[in-house]
């Protein structure tokens with residue numbers, strides 16, 4: 001394949017970042033943009049100086065064009081329908097996070113990708129951070145022994161979005177789906193995508209619903225805080241918490257406890273927006289015993305100036321051009337979708353709920369952003 005022809009669906013905030021990244025790739029041509037609000041795609045094309053790019057008022061019309069791939073940049077609830085339609089139209093898909101809202105939607109998306117042979121890659125750019133890869137390499141090397149407990153999450157002291165992010169019919173979920181999905185991806189990708197079996201969760205929206213803290217409080221329908229205990233098949237648990245708003249500076253470090261060592265991961269910076277959830281690691285510390293004594297080792301971090309968002313878009317575009325599999329496969333991400341689905345059900349029911357993933361979903365697959373066993377051992 002020579003040039004990769006791309007369509008952009010949804011022309012809001014994040015679509016601009018997709019366009020900026022694609023334009024740095026000489027083998028990519030942005031052929032079409034669609035937005036459900038009439039005139040918005042055309043205005044986007046004008047604003048970004050995209051010249052001859054065609055505009056459409058529906059994703060269906062865009063999908064009838066001659067395109068190799070699409071970036072889906074629409075609100076969460078529409079991800080499922082648009083991704084399934086795009087895959088059925090024979091397009092390769094880069095879908096913004098979160099993958100979907102419910103597990104059922106996620107499973108149908110994975111199934112459609114398998115049936116059509118078109119890739120479905122989900123936009124988790126923190127995976128391209130070299131220190132995220134280092135974290136995965138340390139855990140996967142076996143240095144910690146058997147990992148039996150992990151804790152992750154974090155978020156913001158104050159940082160609630162508005163608009164399409166807070167209405168249930170568009171967003172499906174709040175902080176959980178918006179930033180919680182990053183934390184879950186980090187933990188699950190590090191632990192090798194174990195299969196969840198049960199979730200007990202609590203969510204609240206004391207800040208979003210309060211006009212003192214949110215100017216659109218009367219329209220705020222999702223959670224601004226959530227905490228959950230997730231049980232996995234291999235007798236491992238994950239404690240997970242996320243916040244768009246709280247009266248606290250941080251929800252603590254990320255940690256992995258193993259039978260031979262423990263690993264503490266701290267966010268970069270101490271500000272109220274800092275968090276390992278967005279791919280910025282400030283320190284990694286290994287706790288282990290040597291010669292009978294408690295030993296603490298600081299893991300040297302990797303300095304870099306990578307633009308993680310560009311790396312995500314580049315990897316996807318090159319995978320389309322070279323016929324490679326999805327860089328961040330939906331088969332992996334559907335596991336966190338099962339957890340988010342469980343969290344929302346458990347919070348509503350106010351009790352633990354079981355999570356059922358069909359056989360064949362949730363294997364420890366390797367992605368190009370992940371590591372082989374050989375790499376992990378080195």
Ligand SMILES: NC(=O)c1ccc[n+]([C@@H]2O[C@H](COP(=O)([O-])OP(=O)(O)OC[C@H]3O[C@@H](n4cnc5c(N)ncnc54)[C@H](O)[C@@H]3O)[C@@H](O)[C@H]2O)c1
Pocket residue numbers: 009010011012013014015034035036037040058059073074075076078096097098123125163164178
């Ligand atoms: N990876 C990241 O760093 C990152 C950052 C921000 C947002 N996101 C994700 O990107 C998605 C979009 O976020 P945003 O900030 O751009 O939202 P936004 O509200 O700014 O833009 C969404 C656009 O999609 C359009 N739209 C809605 N339904 C549509 C449909 N059915 N067909 C075509 N267009 C439709 C809207 O009119 C709007 O222009 C969300 O899922 C969000 O979680 C990812």
